[in-house]
Amino acid sequence: MVALQRHALPFPRRIGVPKALGRLRSGKALLVVAGVMILAAATLQVNQFSLSASTGYQIDNLNTLRAAKQAENHQLEAEVAQLSSLARVDWEARVNLHMVPPTRKLYITVNQPVPQGEALPTRFLPGPTTTAGAAQQRDSIWKRLLKLLPF
Amino acid sequence: MFGQRGRMNARLTTLALLIALSGAALAARVAYIQVVDARHYTARANDEHYGQEVVRAPRGAILDRNGYPLATTVDAWDVYVNRADWQDTAVAQKAAAVIAPVIGQTPDSLISEVRKQATGLYLAYGGLDFNKGNTLRDVTAPGLRMVQTTKRFYPEGDLASTLLGFVGRDHVGLTGIEADFDRELGGIPGTIYFVHDSIGNKIAFGSERIGEQPKAGGNITLTIDRYIQRLVENELDAQIAKTGALGGSIIVMDPHTGEVLAMASRPGFKLSQLNLNTANPLLFRNRAVTDVYEPGSVFKTLTSAAAIDLGLVTPQSTYVDTGAAVIGTSVIRNWDYSVNGRTTVTQILQRSLNTGAVWMSGLLGPDNFYHYVKQFGIGTATGIGLGGEPDGLVRTNQDPAWSPVDLADNSFGQGIAATPLQVITAISSLANGGKLMRPYIVKEMDTPAGPRTFSPVEVRQVVKPQTASAVADMMNQVVEGVVGELAAIKGYHVAGKTGTTTGATLADGTVHNGNVASFIGFAPVNDPKMIMLVKLDYKDDKLGGEFAAPVFHDLAPSILAYLGVQPNGPQLVATGP
Numbered sequence: 023m024v025a026l027q028r029h030a031l032p033f034p035r036r037i038g039v040p041k042a043l044g045r046l047r048s049g050k051a052l053l054v055v056a057g058v059m060i061l062a063a064a065t066l067q068v069n070q071f072s073l074s075a076s077t078g079y080q081i082d083n084l085n086t087l088r089a090a091k092q093a094e095n096h097q098l099e100a101e102v103a104q105l106s107s108l109a110r111v112d113w114e115a116r117v118n119l120h121m122v123p124p125t126r127k128l129y130i131t132v133n134q135p136v137p138q139g140e141a142l143p144t145r146f147l148p149g150p151t152t153t154a155g156a157a158q159q160r161d162s163i164w165k166r167l168l169k170l171l172p173f
Numbered sequence: 174m175f176g177q178r179g180r181m182n183a184r185l186t187t188l189a190l191l192i193a194l195s196g197a198a199l200a201a202r203v204a205y206i207q208v209v210d211a212r213h214y215t216a217r218a219n220d221e222h223y224g225q226e227v228v229r230a231p232r233g234a235i236l237d238r239n240g241y242p243l244a245t246t247v248d249a250w251d252v253y254v255n256r257a258d259w260q261d262t263a264v265a266q267k268a269a270a271v272i273a274p275v276i277g278q279t280p281d282s283l284i285s286e287v288r289k290q291a292t293g294l295y296l297a298y299g300g301l302d303f304n305k306g307n308t309l310r311d312v313t314a315p316g317l318r319m320v321q322t323t324k325r326f327y328p329e330g331d332l333a334s335t336l337l338g339f340v341g342r343d344h345v346g347l348t349g350i351e352a353d354f355d356r357e358l359g360g361i362p363g364t365i366y367f368v369h370d371s372i373g374n375k376i377a378f379g380s381e382r383i384g385e386q387p388k389a390g391g392n393i394t395l396t397i398d399r400y401i402q403r404l405v406e407n408e409l410d411a412q413i414a415k416t417g418a419l420g421g422s423i424i425v426m427d428p429h430t431g432e433v434l435a436m437a438s439r440p441g442f443k444l445s446q447l448n449l450n451t452a453n454p455l456l457f458r459n460r461a462v463t464d465v466y467e468p469g470s471v472f473k474t475l476t477s478a479a480a481i482d483l484g485l486v487t488p489q490s491t492y493v494d495t496g497a498a499v500i501g502t503s504v505i506r507n508w509d510y511s512v513n514g515r516t517t518v519t520q521i522l523q524r525s526l527n528t529g530a531v532w533m534s535g536l537l538g539p540d541n542f543y544h545y546v547k548q549f550g551i552g553t554a555t556g557i558g559l560g561g562e563p564d565g566l567v568r569t570n571q572d573p574a575w576s577p578v579d580l581a582d583n584s585f586g587q588g589i590a591a592t593p594l595q596v597i598t599a600i601s602s603l604a605n606g607g608k609l610m611r612p613y614i615v616k617e618m619d620t621p622a623g624p625r626t627f628s629p630v631e632v633r634q635v636v637k638p639q640t641a642s643a644v645a646d647m648m649n650q651v652v653e654g655v656v657g658e659l660a661a662i663k664g665y666h667v668a669g670k671t672g673t674t675t676g677a678t679l680a681d682g683t684v685h686n687g688n689v690a691s692f693i694g695f696a697p698v699n700d701p702k703m704i705m706l707v708k709l710d711y712k713d714d715k716l717g718g719e720f721a722a723p724v725f726h727d728l729a730p731s732i733l734a735y736l737g738v739q740p741n742g743p744q745l746v747a748t749g750p
Contacts, residue, residue, distance in 0.1 A: 023597045043419075089321075092248075093247075093248035093303055093321075096246070096247050096248055096303075097247060097248065097303050097304065098234045099245075100247045100326050100328065101244060103241070103245065103326075103328035106241070106327045106328075107241075107328045107330065108329060108332075108399060108400060108403050109329060109330045109332075116363075127730065164372070
């Protein structure tokens with residue numbers, strides 16, 4: 023009896039609920055929405071996987087490219103070293119410039135410092151000196167802000 | 174009925190308890206595996222799925238004192254052929270036609286070489302030039318496998334080959350500096366973990382992670398100067414070719430610091446033509462460091478220094494040379510059988526008189542003589558840090574088989590054996606105010622803790638500075654006080670001493686009954702900038718003054734000019750040969 027009485031109670035009045043919402047409550051509409059959402063989620067996931075794979079492939083390619091460039095760099099350094107070798111200088115002097123070993127040596131004192139040329143591959147040169155200013159320039163804005171803090 | 178129900182309840186309770194206990198045990202076990210023992214099982218799972226590959230660290234370079242690379246590493250390709258893919262002759266010929274020209278072979282020879290191998294991969298060419306390899310990698314050839322690798326590259330060609338040594342296919346140093354400093358040059362290999370399939374092959378796009386990053390090997394900077402080294406090697410080769418020597422060694426040092434500026438020895442090997450399958454390992458030795466010889470008359474400088482240092486003689490002291498010194502039943506004569514009468518100590522060195530050296534050794538006595546021999550570092554490895562350096566051979570009066578004849582022989586450098594490096598180090602002390610310096614060849618080395626620089630090390634003060642100066646003046650008289658002395662050079666005051674002894678070393682290391690002709694000299698006398706030892710092995714009688722001294726004469730002016738040592742006074746123009 024109690025249950026019957028409750029069923030007999032009037033439903034509360036829904037004020038301002040659009041009709042479209044009401045239609046959504048119907049089973050078909052819910053199914054459509056769920057389907058669309060599942061499809062969107064699946065597409066998003068596929069898209070994410072695709073992006074991830076594509077990025078991975080790009081990273082792999084870039085690593086290969088970097089290795090190749092490094093190898094090329096080493097080759098160029100070796101070439102510089104070979105071109106500055108004494109054997110090659112000697113060969114150039116004899117063959118191309120038709121020079122011969124000296125039979126008479128002149129000793130001239132030159133009171134000037136030796137010019138500072140860098141004939142060596144950079145790999146064999148001393149590394150750049152890092153100054154405090156340069157290091158600060160490379161720091162991100164956040165690091166610089168954090169450095170301003172008193173603690 | 175009630176009783177039955179009660180028993181039923183008890184059984185159910187027991188069963189429930191058993192199930193609950195089993196569940197609890199399982200849960201505990203799962204928790205133990207997943208929480209407590211998680212690392213162990215993770216590692217086992219990783220072992221199951223991941224393989225590991227050792228990544229070789231890039232090998233450091235060997236540089237000369239000015240930073241020019243003498244040996245460095247470049248990228249290269251190893252070319253393999255998969256035997257299984259060349260079963261079909263037509264396929265093999267097509268592929269070989271593409272591969273063979275790039276690796277310097279004919280297609281037919283390549284096919285026959287590959288087919289000698291039963292299965293697997295055949296290494297057709299190791300260390301192919303990087304650019305050539307790139308070209309080959311882009312072509313389509315069945316069975317071709319390219320593996321990127323590195324190889325040692327020598328920009329200065331075959332320069333200092335016996336000193337530098339070489340590495341094996343696994344990039345481990347086998348001889349020379351490469352072997353002696355392999356740990357520093359080689360770096361620390363890294364590890365890459367990768368997902369593999371059931372038979373252990375790497376899965377192409379499987380996950381990969383780096384275990385330990387490879388740490389590149391450090392560069393080693395030598396004290397060697399490539400310019401001086403080249404001068405020395407060219408001159409040594411020329412003299413060997415000109416005079417038919419069996420071989421020889423030249424060492425150039427800075428007497429004040431002990432830095433080795435050049436070190437060459439022959440016979441040796443050419444890095445550009447090195448084939449480990451056919452090479453004679455005896456040619457890999459750095460003979461200037463590993464081989465001993467009787468120093469001969471250059472040793473008279475040390476005997477004189479000892480006698481002067483103890484105040485027993487002065488450069489002007491005299492003795493009467495009768496042409497023979499009698500020790501027991503043995504008679505020792507001068508090298509030219511000369512009789513010189515009253516002779517000064519300076520003249521002993523100028524004329525290289527054996528009897529004079531015997532006379533001084535008699536004044537010294539065995540205890541003093543061998544004390545000074547030891548002080549000069551003869552009989553002890555110099556500690557230069559190069560492999561295979563022996564102590565040398567000195568029989569002293571403390572040894573059971575010693576006799577007074579040994580003392581007499583030793584006084585003029587016979588019956589005693591030292592390496593060229595020991596001899597030049599000992600005599601360097603006379604050019605350095607009596608201070609014996611430890612020779613060194615590595616100037617700087619990159620280590621994980623940062624660059625390590627080596628400084629000159631003074632071993633000891635062997636003789637007083639005045640003694641060293643007196644002997645240096647006497648040695649100057651040897652070069653400049655004798656007409657026709659072939660070591661003299663225009664524009665510089667040179668101190669030197671010749672040496673000739675028996676027992677030349679052949680290429681196979683055996684001692685031949687020929688002569689060792691040697692000369693040691695330094696310049697300028699008042700402030701020596703370089704000291705040079707020239708040693709040449711002959712199968713017949715050759716004199717140091719005639720064959721080794723001219724090498725010094727040819728080399729010294731160029732080296733001194735290169736070192737910035739200005740010639741003296743008016744002789745600003747030196748006329749060469």
